[in-house]
Amino acid sequence: MQTFSEENYLKIIYNLDKQGLKKITPTAIAEALNNNPASVVDMIKKLSDKKLIQYEKTKGVKLTEKGKNIAISIVRKHRLWEAFLVEKLGYGWDQVHEIAEQLEHVQQAELADRLDKFLGFPQYDPHGDPIPKANGETAVTYKTLLAEITEGKTCQVVAVKDTSPPFLQYLKKLDIGIGTKLTLIEKIPFDNSMVIGIGKSAKTTVSRIFAENLLVHE
Amino acid sequence: MQTFSEENYLKIIYNLDKQGLKKITPTAIAEALNNNPASVVDMIKKLSDKKLIQYEKTKGVKLTEKGKNIAISIVRKHRLWEAFLVEKLGYGWDQVHEIAEQLEHVQQAELADRLDKFLGFPQYDPHGDPIPKANGETAVTYKTLLAEITEGKTCQVVAVKDTSPPFLQYLKKLDIGIGTKLTLIEKIPFDNSMVIGIGKSAKTTVSRIFAENLLVHE
DNA sequence: TTATTTTATTAGGCATACCTAACATTTTTA
DNA sequence: TAAAAATGTTAGGTATGCCTAATAAAATAA
Numbered sequence: 001m002q003t004f005s006e007e008n009y010l011k012i013i014y015n016l017d018k019q020g021l022k023k024i025t026p027t028a029i030a031e032a033l034n035n036n037p038a039s040v041v042d043m044i045k046k047l048s049d050k051k052l053i054q055y056e057k058t059k060g061v062k063l064t065e066k067g068k069n070i071a072i073s074i075v076r077k078h079r080l081w082e083a084f085l086v087e088k089l090g091y092g093w094d095q096v097h098e099i100a101e102q103l104e105h106v107q108q109a110e111l112a113d114r115l116d117k118f119l120g121f122p123q124y125d126p127h128g129d130p131i132p133k134a135n136g137e138t139a140v141t142y143k144t145l146l147a148e149i150t151e152g153k154t155c156q157v158v159a160v161k162d163t164s165p166p167f168l169q170y171l172k173k174l175d176i177g178i179g180t181k182l183t184l185i186e187k188i189p190f191d192n193s194m195v196i197g198i199g200k201s202a203k204t205t206v207s208r209i210f211a212e213n214l215l216v217h218e
Numbered sequence: 219m220q221t222f223s224e225e226n227y228l229k230i231i232y233n234l235d236k237q238g239l240k241k242i243t244p245t246a247i248a249e250a251l252n253n254n255p256a257s258v259v260d261m262i263k264k265l266s267d268k269k270l271i272q273y274e275k276t277k278g279v280k281l282t283e284k285g286k287n288i289a290i291s292i293v294r295k296h297r298l299w300e301a302f303l304v305e306k307l308g309y310g311w312d313q314v315h316e317i318a319e320q321l322e323h324v325q326q327a328e329l330a331d332r333l334d335k336f337l338g339f340p341q342y343d344p345h346g347d348p349i350p351k352a353n354g355e356t357a358v359t360y361k362t363l364l365a366e367i368t369e370g371k372t373c374q375v376v377a378v379k380d381t382s383p384p385f386l387q388y389l390k391k392l393d394i395g396i397g398t399k400l401t402l403i404e405k406i407p408f409d410n411s412m413v414i415g416i417g418k419s420a421k422t423t424v425s426r427i428f429a430e431n432l433l434v435h436e
Numbered sequence: 437t438t439a440t441t442t443t444a445t446t447a448g449g450c451a452t453a454c455c456t457a458a459c460a461t462t463t464t465t466a
Numbered sequence: 467t468a469a470a471a472a473t474g475t476t477a478g479g480t481a482t483g484c485c486t487a488a489t490a491a492a493a494t495a496a
C-alpha cells in the first residue's frame with residue numbers, strides 16, 4: 001500500500017520515462033512535481049527501500065517491475081476517470097485533469113475494471129492518450145509533433161502533450177480537438193512559428209511552442 | 219479548504235448529532251473514528267480555531283453553520299458516490315462504503331451536482347439514507363427501529379442504521395433489502411429476539427441487536 | 437586544467453495527525 | 467460523602483512529507 005505522495009512520484013517517473021527522458025534525475029522529478037530536489041532525494045530513499053524504484057547516480061531513477069505496475073494502474077485510473085468525467089458528466093477536456101489527479105488515488109481492487117466496463121472499454125482518454133488495459137498493456141501510438149510535419153502536408157490531431165487548461169482552452173478557441181485535420185501551410189524560419197489550416201476553412205499562425213505540444217498522425 | 223482528516227471529523231460530528239446523541243464528547247468522537255481521545259482534543263482545538271465547531275465542556279461539540287455546511291456537502295458526496303457505485307458500476311450495497319469514504323473527499327465545485335444530475339437526482343442512497351440536496355436540505359424520513367414495532371404488524375424496510383459489510387451481508391443472505399416487507403410475528407421476552415416473516419414466505423428469528431439496526435416504516 | 441555553474445546530498449526544521457503516559461476532573465457507585 | 471471508575475487534558479514523542487541552507491560532487495566553460 002502506498003501513500004498519495006508515493007503514488008504521485010511513481011506516476012511522474014513513469015511519465016518522464018514515457019516522454020523519452022533518458023536519465024531521470026532528482027531535479028527533473030522536482031520540476032515535474034513542483035517541489036524541491038531535497039524532498040525528492042528523501043522520497044527516492046523511501047521508494048528504493050520499498051523496492052519500487054532503483055536509483056544509481058549515473059543512470060538516474062528507474063521503476064522496478066513492481067513500481068511500474070503501480071504506476072500503470074494509476075495512469076489507467078487517471079485516464080478512465082477523465083473519460084468518465086467528459087463522457088458521462090459533461091465536463092470539458094480542459095477541466096478534468098485536476099479532478100482525475102484526486103480520483104486516481106482511490107483504492108479498490110475492482111474499481112478500475114468496473115469503470116472501464118461501464119465506459120465501454122475506451123481506448124483513449126479525452127486528451128488522446130491511450131488508456132492502459134487491465135493487464136497493463138498500453139497501446140503504442142504513432143504520434144508525431146506538429147512541429148515535425150513537412151510543409152504542405154495534412155495531418156490529424158491524435159493527442160496533446162501539454163494537458164494544462166491554458167493550452168486546452170486555447171485549442172478549444174481555435175476549434176481544434178482530437179481528430180481535427182490540420183494542414184501545414186507554411187513554416188516561418190525566423191521563429192519557427194507556422195501557418196496552419198484548421199479543417200477546411202480556418203487558417204491561423206501558431207508558435208513553435210504550440211507546435212511542440214500537439215501530437216498528430218500523418 | 220480542509221484536510222481529509224478535518225472533513226472526517228466534521229462528518230462524524232454531523233452523523234453523531236443526526237443519530238440523536240445529546241452531548242458529543244471527545245470520547246464519543248474517538249470511538250466513532252477508532253482513534254484516541256487525545257487526538258480528538260488536538261483536532262477540536264484546530265477546528266475551533268477555524269470556526270467550524272464550538273466546544274464547551276458542558277455542552278460538548280457543536281458544528282457551526284460553516285462546519286455544518288461542509289459536513290453536509292461531504293455526506294452528500296458520500297451518498298451520491300454510493301448510489302453511483304451501486305447503480306452504475308454494479309457493486310453490492312455491502313461493498314460501497316469504503317470506496318465512498320475515499321470519493322467523498324474529492325474536491326471540485328460542480329462535481330456533486332453533475333453526479334447528482336447524471337444519476338437522475340436520487341433521493342436515497344443504497345442504504346436508504348436521504349441524499350442531501352445541492353442547497354443542503356436533507357429529507358427527514360419517518361423511520362422506526364424494527365425493535366420498536368408492535369407484534370403482529372407489518373412494516374417495510376427503509377434503511378439500515380449499521381452499514382458495515384457483516385450486517386449488510388447478513389441481510390443479503392436473509393434476502394432483506396430496502397423495500398422488503400417484514401411482519402413481526404413474535405417477540406421473545408427472554409432476550410428480546412424476534413421472529414419475523416420476510417416477504418410472503420420465509421420466516422426467521424433475529425436478535426435484539428439486529429432489530430436495533432434495521433429501520434422500517436409502518 | 438582550473439574556475440564557474442549546475443546538480444545532488446545532508447542536516448536541521450516545520451506542520452499534520454496520530455500515539456502513549458501522566459495527571460486532572462467528572463461522574464458513578466458503594 | 468468518600469472511593470472508584472470513567473473521561474478529559476496536557477506533555478512529549480513518532481512518522482510523513484515537505485522546506486531552507488550548507489556542503490559535496492559533477493558537468494560545463496574559460
